[in-house]
Amino acid sequence: MKEKVTDFESLLSPLERDVLCVLWPNRQLRVREIHGKLKRKVAVSSVAVICDRLHDKGIVARKMETARGGVRYVYYPAQDEQTFERTVIEKTVNKLIDAFGQTAVSYFNDRFMKR
């Protein structure tokens, strides 16, 4: 089975991953709607915190919406699933090259040659 980028716990927390998985197919959702679509039992406040964290990381975007005498955020993915995965791969590869230089480059070379 193909391992998805969102399955890596080091990149995203399990709840962040779940929120993204809800947001990608649905496009635009409010916190309470995301909370309603999640399979796990969590508080609305936890979902709000996770959405805020994803927004700070630039993974999701949000806009303010007025409704029923109040305001709320509507969250939507900043990138589609594929673009997000490519961005993560690119960042990770760049970090490895920055940290290990030539060793990382020759490792990738060997790895791709084998394939």
Added chain:
Amino acid sequence: MAVLQNAGAFIIDPARMLVIVASILVSVGFLMAWKKYDKPWLVYAHLVFVLSPLFSVLLSVNCSLGMVQGLMAWCSLALAKAVLFVLPPMMALSFVAGTVVIPKLYRRSAKRFVSSIFSRVCKKTGVAAELFIIDSARLVAYATGKSVFISVGMFEQLSSKELEAVFLHELYHVCARSSWNKFSGAFVRMFSPVAWFAKGNVDVEEQKADAFAAQVQGTARFVKGAQEKMRRE
């Protein structure tokens, strides 16, 4: 050493010392009255009485300019002049920053908003205030002057009754001019060494605001609910 001798003569003068001690005692009295009655003018009266002996001594040192001889005397004179000329403008600047500039910046960074819950609560309590929205998912609410600030996160996570409790809490602060009291306490602590030992009345104000919200709503359930959510964040 003429200046130092002159300052010494000032300090050992029994009549002047009596005035200094009396002034400090009156200032402490005003500080204690402020703790008890929570009226900002008391804290400013404290500041006047605690600083006037200092200004009086420094002015006396300044008067002996013609007798200055030696480096030590020059240093003490320079210090006295620095305090005399720097302290009042510093106080004026801090006052303007705290009462005009910072509240204006707060209002600029938020967005004015009309909420039906807020309007209803204002009507119910008879308090005129403006509501501003803070663009943040965190749970934040505060009041300065006649403006109430609340984050988007509060609208998202609190029930309408809990929101009403938060608005009532903040409207109490508007009514009691809590931001002015808080600023006055902080301002005086900046310039009065005696006030460093006096704890502010912030906790008491918060409890009163909670009690007000609970009294208007007829139950403390919603205030506690909102507080619990804010604590959990």
